[in-house]
Amino acid sequence: MRSPTELAQVFREKQLKLTPQRQLLFGLLHDNDSHPTAESLFEIASKQMPGISLRTIYQTLGELADMGELQLVDLGNGAMRFDPNMGEHQHFVCGSCGAIHDVDITSAPKLRAGSAEGFAVEEIGVVFHGRCDRCNRPNHGEQVSQHSKRSPGIQAKKIRQVKQASSN
Amino acid sequence: MRSPTELAQVFREKQLKLTPQRQLLFGLLHDNDSHPTAESLFEIASKQMPGISLRTIYQTLGELADMGELQLVDLGNGAMRFDPNMGEHQHFVCGSCGAIHDVDITSAPKLRAGSAEGFAVEEIGVVFHGRCDRCNRPNHGEQVSQHSKRSPGIQAKKIRQVKQASSN
DNA sequence: CTCTAATTTGCAAGTCATGCTAACTAACAA
DNA sequence: TTGTTAGTTAGCATGACTTGCAAATTAGAG
Numbered sequence: 001m002r003s004p005t006e007l008a009q010v011f012r013e014k015q016l017k018l019t020p021q022r023q024l025l026f027g028l029l030h031d032n033d034s035h036p037t038a039e040s041l042f043e044i045a046s047k048q049m050p051g052i053s054l055r056t057i058y059q060t061l062g063e064l065a066d067m068g069e070l071q072l073v074d075l076g077n078g079a080m081r082f083d084p085n086m087g088e089h090q091h092f093v094c095g096s097c098g099a100i101h102d103v104d105i106t107s108a109p110k111l112r113a114g115s116a117e118g119f120a121v122e123e124i125g126v127v128f129h130g131r132c133d134r135c136n137r138p139n140h141g142e143q144v145s146q147h148s149k150r151s152p153g154i155q156a157k158k159i160r161q162v163k164q165a166s167s168n
Numbered sequence: 169m170r171s172p173t174e175l176a177q178v179f180r181e182k183q184l185k186l187t188p189q190r191q192l193l194f195g196l197l198h199d200n201d202s203h204p205t206a207e208s209l210f211e212i213a214s215k216q217m218p219g220i221s222l223r224t225i226y227q228t229l230g231e232l233a234d235m236g237e238l239q240l241v242d243l244g245n246g247a248m249r250f251d252p253n254m255g256e257h258q259h260f261v262c263g264s265c266g267a268i269h270d271v272d273i274t275s276a277p278k279l280r281a282g283s284a285e286g287f288a289v290e291e292i293g294v295v296f297h298g299r300c301d302r303c304n305r306p307n308h309g310e311q312v313s314q315h316s317k318r319s320p321g322i323q324a325k326k327i328r329q330v331k332q333a334s335s336n
Numbered sequence: 337c338t339c340t341a342a343t344t345t346g347c348a349a350g351t352c353a354t355g356c357t358a359a360c361t362a363a364c365a366a
Numbered sequence: 367t368t369g370t371t372a373g374t375t376a377g378c379a380t381g382a383c384t385t386g387c388a389a390a391t392t393a394g395a396g
Contacts, residue, residue, distance in 0.1 A: 133286035
């Protein structure tokens, strides 16, 4: 995602208003590698701007995604994650603490697929699962920080799948 | 997933009752490669057993998943998909018609990842996106059959992610 | 046939995200 | 500075998908 300043420029050019809500979000998202959910952003934003609406968070996030400024990542953990890192990369999800880390695609085996079985593959989504280095230590803090809400039953054991947005 | 007969055996051994609802589902799921949702199974099951509850579908499906008889696949399209094919394979999702096809992992480049960046990778989830051969034809039927319900906005462009169940 | 624990149902509840609209305001012009 | 207006925000309702719960059933054993 571009810097708040650049985004301001882009918005202006598109006749989009530079509201304080948007500017706040631009700042909160810039260089944010925490893969926040709309809810978590809402909480943080609320501190700096009490009264801001969750609806606005979703709205703005959706616009930024439309503009190709950020990715909407669904790890199947319940809520959508927003990732301002538009570079080609994948994600690693720690099954122990729930942490999500970016994985440089170059450090992982390159993935490619031509038209397998007659399918014209355009995008390949990948998610690595395992335990992060911290949780692998002897005295790891086995605490699933991101209190996973939605459905403890099926959710707990389901097999997630990936998807990369098409060029739409 | 094992055959209905074998499943019956398994259930008996586990002191689980062989209800007609379960038997019906065993049959509907056996060799089913349509990646049905709970809802779609419900519709089909309802024809053969009017009155069956959607709740029961979810319940049974969850149990089968727990028993390792089927995978719960989340393509991010809104509803969970149930896949009785427990063999190692990936999925291809057609962005045009919404069809989901199994992809033999061997026909796609093998994926592997040791501990990238300190992470102990246990599972890697992959989903291929593109257009199926049918939709690639000149006069393709550009109809998203599986009327995607849930959230047309964010859903339409979001980047899905994958996940493979841990050995739980 | 009886009994009991496992199941099924039906409905409420919960989570996540979007639709809708009245109230508000950034951006621009006079 | 003030007026105008199209773009935005805030709230609330609604929708989709699942699960929790408790009462009513029933499969399977004795």
